[in-house]
Amino acid sequence: MAAQQFLETQCHEFDAYLNFDEYGLKPYYGLTTFRKEHDWVNNGKPSTTFEFDGQEWAAVLDYDDQPILPWSDPSYKLETAYLYRVYVVCMDETYDDESADSSQRVKGGTFTVYPRWPDMKKRDDETGEISKVNGYMDLGRPYLTVRAQASNIDFADYVDLTAEAFAAFDVPRRYFSNPHGSSNVNDAAVYVRPKQDVSGPIYAADGPIARIHQLLESDRSGYRKHVEDNRERPGDHVTTMVDSERAAKLIPGHKIGKEVKHYYMRNPDNYNPDQFGWHPKLEVSFQSSITDETIYWDREDALDIEQCQREIEEMLMNILDWAGLDVTGGDEYHEDAYFDPERRSRRSLKLVDCPLPEIESEQENAVMRLWGDMNGSDRAVTEMLLTDGGEISPKDAAEKTGYSYRTIRRVVDRLEGFVRHTYGKLEVESDFAAQEMLKRVRSAEEQFRRTIGATAMQVAEDASGFESGPFSRFKNSYEVGVRDTDERSRKLLQVRYTPTDRDEALEIAREAVTSYQQQYDDELGISGIWIKFEYADGSTERFRLTDVFQLSKARADTSRSRGDRPLDRTRQKLLEERENLPRRMKSRNALGD
Known part of the structure; x- marks a missing residue:
């Protein structure tokens, strides 16, 4: 994996939980002091500006009640446990001149502060019942969690930006300088903006986004989702997800679940071809819900934001490469306020030959071998599933095919990996397998009427060079x-x-x-x-x-x-x-x- 010139992607959405324990609840007390000293009735929410990374930022502080009971420890002197928020927005060319809490915050976001301590309790507003607080990490000592949710900010800048945002409200920067090792990332995305007239191969029916879904929906324990909305325009919203079980099948060494998305902003027809809004985005994002491991902020012994960013950038570059676009940028891309197609850097990202044709070939061969080994009852059940579809029980299959219930169960066992039996119904395991098998069962593809869920074709897994680990x-x-x-x-x-x-x-x-x-x-x-x-x-x-x-x-x-x-x-x-x-x-x- 040699270093070479690559187009610089733009960091987009980001969501992380940054835990700070070095100073306990001191920063929380600092926010409380600022809140008490401010005249909220006459002056409204406190607002200010600050400098960060050579730009002017606007900030607003706000707070909310929450059902958390104050800590019972003698060191906790407050009668409340408010939740604080700081809204920030960069006052650049995208700034809408609104207060930070009302702004669209194109470059900016929200920092929400949650106080934490051992054995937290909460009270139900309706019943008054007191119960334990779940879903937070009990470190055995007090600390703060800052949830950073923002966009168009370099991932590496979030800790420093957090410190500056709270310093604007008289809370020392040092309180937010050293995140605890439990800090973790919930969402992270990068994008580029290809021009409208060259992005077609990305979202085409035989392009990488569609084929990733079609060919990799093949693990019973995995998760797949594919959406194509071309009603307004071709490629208006085309997206597919690949979980961590399949990440390495596309790019060896990858472990993080991802979403690949080609989409336009709202009402692109209001722009002309010389404006950025006319052109789509290609975005790759980390998806925590389909990733086996936690992505930490900064850890040497686990996946962290550095590896996450490398993987989503590699995925994006490979999608561009498989679609025939230039991974070094240039005339095939259109600039916007944050993405510059002429901005490139030399770095070590892994480009691989597109694995999709090989996966497709292996799955075709596996289906052909399976079809060739089928006996009469196997073919009858397969044909019935392909043409009838829906939720068909083994008993219904026996009635429809004329074979006994026991024979149907033996068929299901023989066709494991192509036919799936769960919750009293029989299904075909994958769209691609069904389509390939259907070619051999029916010449008229319009008879393919099924509503079965797409999951796995294990027989293709076992026959391919891309086996599950x-x-x-x-x-x-x-x-x-x-x-x-x-x-x-x-x-x-x-x-x-x-x-x-x-x-x-x-x-x-x-x-x-x-x-x-x-x-x-x-x-x-x-x-x-x-x-x-x-x-x-x-x-x-x-x-x-x-x-x-x-x-x-x-x-x-x-x-x-x-x-x-x-x-x-x-x-x-x-x-x-x-x-x-x-x-x-x-x-x-x-x-x-």
Whole structure:
């Protein structure tokens, strides 16, 4: 991956939770002091201006009630727990001369301050009932969360801009200079603005956005969404999403779920071709809802904003490249207030050959092989699903095809990966697979009338060179959920499969270790990851993967020294491992969820 000249993308929407714990609640008390000293009745909301990055900014302070009860700690002297907001807007050429809280804030946004402390409580306004506050990180000490929501600001500038915004209301900058490691990113987007007359290949039916959705909607545990709205004009709003399970299929090494979007601003016909509003945007954004891992602000041991920005920029550049546009900028792009097509820099972004034709070819071949191996009942069920569609139960399928219920169940088992059986209905797994199969079942494509959900075509997965990684397959096999936890454990694997006993749980835990290291080629990556099981009697137990790895490694070394097979799985060895497993594992349930 050599460095080369690339067009500079423009940072667009951004949403992050920045936690500041170094000074506890001192900045919150500072805002409270400013609020009390201001004459809100006669002077309205306090407003001011400040300098940042060589430009003038306007700012307004506001506050709201919230149902949070004041902290019961003796050090907390306030009878309230207000939520504060600072609105900021850059007073550049896009500024509409409105107060910062009323402005469109084309370049600007909102910084919302949430006070935090251990064991927070809230009161329901209607019932008066007091309950715990959920959804925040309890650091065991007081701190502030600043939610930064803004646009058209370089991602790297947000911490400094936060400090300047609050300094405008007499809160020292140092209070907001060092975000805690738990600070995380919820949304981040970059864009370029291709000219209208060259952007067609991006959103075309055979272009990269449409084909990404069509060819990659193939993982049962994944998420896909594709929208095409061409009612006003071609390419008016065309978007597709790729979750983290599929990110690496498009660009090796990628881990972050993304949305790729080609769209126009409102009423582009009000502009002429010489104005930016006539031309669309191509945007790639990070999507937290379809990303397995948390994106932190600045962490060496996890994904952070730096890697996030690199991935979304690489995705955008590859989309441009696959559509035949120049990734160095120039005449194929139109400038706006923040995007400059002549602004480029030398950096190391990964460009890959478009994988979509190869994925399509592999899926076609897989369908052809499947069709060739089908018997009469297989073909009957396939034809019925393709032409009837909808939610068809195995019983209905038996009635429609004339085969017995038992035969239908055997067909479903044989066609696993093409036909899916969930919640009492049969479905075809993917649009592309259905279309390819339909060519062989019906020559008239207009008879293809189905309303089935698009998910996976696992048979194409198994036949292609773009297989799901070992850890992804492990998660699917044992119905494993992944979530971030407290500081004590970076990540928790929650296994929904119920093992028969502790020995089987340990076998599964070892498989988790092996598959994770194989997929990510990282022996140390399991540090801080735990795996949790629930047994048939309702009891739970969780193990730290590093302990499981060290135990397995020690056992393998001992087996090799004895001349045994490294992976001997006899009952005696399992019993020995159970006895030798560090006792601290058994007490981990006290940690809770």
